[in-house]
Amino acid sequence: MAGPAPSPDLALDVRSVHKRFGGRKGVPEVHALADVSLQVPQGSLVALVGPDGAGKTTLLRLAAALLTADGGELRVLGLDPATQSQQVQDRISYMPQRFGLYEDLSVQENLDLYADLHGVPMDVRRQRYQRLLHMTDLTQFTDRLAGKLSGGMKQKLGLACTLVRSPDLLLLDEPTVGVDPLSRRELWQIVQQLVQEERLSVVISTSYLDEAERCEQVVVLHQGKVLAQGGPQELRQPAQGRTWLATPADGLPARLLQTRLMDLPGTLDAVPQGGDVRWLRAQTDGADSDQSGLPVSELQRVPERLEDAFMMLLRSSMQAASASGEGRAPTPVEEQLAQANLTLPRSSDAVIEVQDLVRRFGDFVAVDHTTFSVHRGEIFGLLGPNGAGKTTTFRMLCGLLPASSGSLRVAGVDLRTARAEARRHVGYVAQKFSLYGDQTVRENLQFFGGAYRLFGAELSRRMEAMVEEFGLHAQLDQMAGKLPGGYKQRLAMAAALLHEPDILFLDEATSGADPLARRDFWRRITRLAAEGTTIVVTTHFMEEAEYCDRILIQDAGKMLALGTPREVREQAAAGGAAVMDMDSAFIAIVEQRRRQAVRGRVAA
Known part of the structure; x- marks a missing residue:
C-alpha cells in the first residue's frame, strides 16, 4: 500500500512509526517508539517532552536519518530518510546531547572544521560566522580553546557549529542540559530569533517544562507512546482549577510541607516554589478541608502551568500501567517516605568548615577567599553560572582537589593534611555518575564497596540494603552503561551510600532528569x-534550590550570596529586581554583580 503523500507544508511528518531495539542474543526487546504520529509545520518551534526513556532521542535520530524505523511512515522535508538519507542530512542540522566539539581546537577552528565538513563556501562563511558569533556572544573568545570554555559557552559553540550552514530543519536534543539559567536564557533567545527571523523549523527535546511553554506545539511522550500533543495553552487545560499554593506555617521548610502534601490521597504533585509549595490535586475543590491538620498558614489558587498538566498525564499513565501490571512497585524508601513524619534534625554541629578558601590554576583564581560552614543534617546548595568556581569548590570539599590556601575541615578532619581519612566519611555522586559502563550493576557495587573498605558479610549486607532501597534487583546483572538515565542515577546513589557516609556530595545529579525523576x-x-x-548539592535547576536549607551563589570565584532561599530572594529584591522565584533571584544577583564589576573596570 502506498504511503501518505508528503505535504510541502510539513517539516516533519510522522505517522504510526514504530522502532524496536534488542530482541536477540538474550537481550530483551524494547519498544522505543510505538505507533507515534505527529506533524511539524514549516517554520514552527515544537518541543518533545517526557520522562527518561520516553523515546525523544530515538525520534530525533530517526528524523536525522541516523536510524531507520521498523514500521510506519516518516517524511523529513518531504523526503524519506530510509531511502534518501543523504538528501535529508544535506538539509537538516542535528545537535545531539553530547555534541562533538574538539576541545584542543579554538572556537574559530571548531567553526572552520564544521564549515569544511558541511562544504560551506568561503564567501558564505564570513557573514555566517559574524552572525553566529554575535548571537552566541562568542566574538571575543574566537581564539580560546573549546576545552577552556564554560559549560554554557560550550553549548552555545555547539549550536553555532550546528548552524554553520543554514538548514531547513534544526533538531536539538536537550541543548540546555547542565547549563545555568543565564546561559539557558541566552540559548533560547538564539533559537527563538532563528525561528522568527529565518522561519527556521525547530524540533527540540527538553527536560524543562518552562522551555516547552515557549513552543507553538508540545508533544508529550511516555514509554514510546504519545500521551498528548497540542499548544501549551491547550495542554494546560486539564489542570485548570486543580493548582494551589500552600504557605508553610511556623517556619517549616517547604520541602517538609511538600512531603506531607505528597502523602495525601488525591495529590498528583507537590513541589517547592518561592518558599511555598505548589500543590496539584486530582479534585478541583475540597482543598480547604484537606488543609486541616497540616502545617499550612495560607492556601490560594494559582493559574495552572504546563508542568502541572505534564505531571497529571504521567501520574494517570503510571496508574493505568500499574493497574494492568506493567508499572513498577514503589521502592522501600518510597514506602518509608509515604509513612514518615519528617522533621528537621536539631543538631547545630558544623561538619564542614571553610575559611578563606582559595584555589588558583596558574594566574587564574577559580575560588577567591570563600568562607562558609555546613551543619549536620543540613541540605546546602552551591549555585553559580557555568565557570563560576562552584565545581572547583565542590571538588575541594570532596578531597579530590587540594586548596591553594585557606582552611577546610570535613567531618572534623583537616583536608589539607588528611584527605584520605576525610573521604571515608563522604559519599560522592558525580554529574556523569562515574560508573563503570562495561561492568554490571552488581560488579559496580562490589567495586565501590571495596573502595570504601567493605568486604565479606558486611559488603553483602550493605549491597542488599542498597539494591532493595533503590529497586535494583531486576538490573543486577545488566551492564551499567546500558541502563536508562534514571537507573544510572539510582545506581550512583546506591554506590555513594554503601558505606553509610556522614556527608553526601551531589554534583548536578539531576542534570537531564525529567520532573518526575527529580x-x-x-x-x-x-x-x-x-x-x-x-x-551538599550543586544544581542548575533553580527550583531545587528551594529544597535547600541554605544556598551559596558564586560567580567568577567570588561569593555573591549566602543564606536561606528566602534571604537570597530578599537580597535580589533589595537590588531592585522583580523577584518571583529562585530562577529570577539567581539571574538578578549574578547580573547585579557583573554590572558592578563593569562599572569598577570603567572607573579604574
Whole structure:
C-alpha cells in the first residue's frame, strides 16, 4: 500500500512509526517508539517532552536519518530518510546531547572544521560566522580553546557549529542540559530569533517544562507512546482549577510541607516554589478541608502551568500501567517516605568548615577567599553560572582537589593534611555518575564497596540494603552503561551510600532528569537529611534550590550570596529586581554583580 503523500507544508511528518531495539542474543526487546504520529509545520518551534526513556532521542535520530524505523511512515522535508538519507542530512542540522566539539581546537577552528565538513563556501562563511558569533556572544573568545570554555559557552559553540550552514530543519536534543539559567536564557533567545527571523523549523527535546511553554506545539511522550500533543495553552487545560499554593506555617521548610502534601490521597504533585509549595490535586475543590491538620498558614489558587498538566498525564499513565501490571512497585524508601513524619534534625554541629578558601590554576583564581560552614543534617546548595568556581569548590570539599590556601575541615578532619581519612566519611555522586559502563550493576557495587573498605558479610549486607532501597534487583546483572538515565542515577546513589557516609556530595545529579525523576530523587534526599546525613548539592535547576536549607551563589570565584532561599530572594529584591522565584533571584544577583564589576573596570 502506498504511503501518505508528503505535504510541502510539513517539516516533519510522522505517522504510526514504530522502532524496536534488542530482541536477540538474550537481550530483551524494547519498544522505543510505538505507533507515534505527529506533524511539524514549516517554520514552527515544537518541543518533545517526557520522562527518561520516553523515546525523544530515538525520534530525533530517526528524523536525522541516523536510524531507520521498523514500521510506519516518516517524511523529513518531504523526503524519506530510509531511502534518501543523504538528501535529508544535506538539509537538516542535528545537535545531539553530547555534541562533538574538539576541545584542543579554538572556537574559530571548531567553526572552520564544521564549515569544511558541511562544504560551506568561503564567501558564505564570513557573514555566517559574524552572525553566529554575535548571537552566541562568542566574538571575543574566537581564539580560546573549546576545552577552556564554560559549560554554557560550550553549548552555545555547539549550536553555532550546528548552524554553520543554514538548514531547513534544526533538531536539538536537550541543548540546555547542565547549563545555568543565564546561559539557558541566552540559548533560547538564539533559537527563538532563528525561528522568527529565518522561519527556521525547530524540533527540540527538553527536560524543562518552562522551555516547552515557549513552543507553538508540545508533544508529550511516555514509554514510546504519545500521551498528548497540542499548544501549551491547550495542554494546560486539564489542570485548570486543580493548582494551589500552600504557605508553610511556623517556619517549616517547604520541602517538609511538600512531603506531607505528597502523602495525601488525591495529590498528583507537590513541589517547592518561592518558599511555598505548589500543590496539584486530582479534585478541583475540597482543598480547604484537606488543609486541616497540616502545617499550612495560607492556601490560594494559582493559574495552572504546563508542568502541572505534564505531571497529571504521567501520574494517570503510571496508574493505568500499574493497574494492568506493567508499572513498577514503589521502592522501600518510597514506602518509608509515604509513612514518615519528617522533621528537621536539631543538631547545630558544623561538619564542614571553610575559611578563606582559595584555589588558583596558574594566574587564574577559580575560588577567591570563600568562607562558609555546613551543619549536620543540613541540605546546602552551591549555585553559580557555568565557570563560576562552584565545581572547583565542590571538588575541594570532596578531597579530590587540594586548596591553594585557606582552611577546610570535613567531618572534623583537616583536608589539607588528611584527605584520605576525610573521604571515608563522604559519599560522592558525580554529574556523569562515574560508573563503570562495561561492568554490571552488581560488579559496580562490589567495586565501590571495596573502595570504601567493605568486604565479606558486611559488603553483602550493605549491597542488599542498597539494591532493595533503590529497586535494583531486576538490573543486577545488566551492564551499567546500558541502563536508562534514571537507573544510572539510582545506581550512583546506591554506590555513594554503601558505606553509610556522614556527608553526601551531589554534583548536578539531576542534570537531564525529567520532573518526575527529580521529584523522586528529592524525596530520597529529604529522607536522608531527616536522618542526619549532611547533603551538599550543586544544581542548575533553580527550583531545587528551594529544597535547600541554605544556598551559596558564586560567580567568577567570588561569593555573591549566602543564606536561606528566602534571604537570597530578599537580597535580589533589595537590588531592585522583580523577584518571583529562585530562577529570577539567581539571574538578578549574578547580573547585579557583573554590572558592578563593569562599572569598577570603567572607573579604574
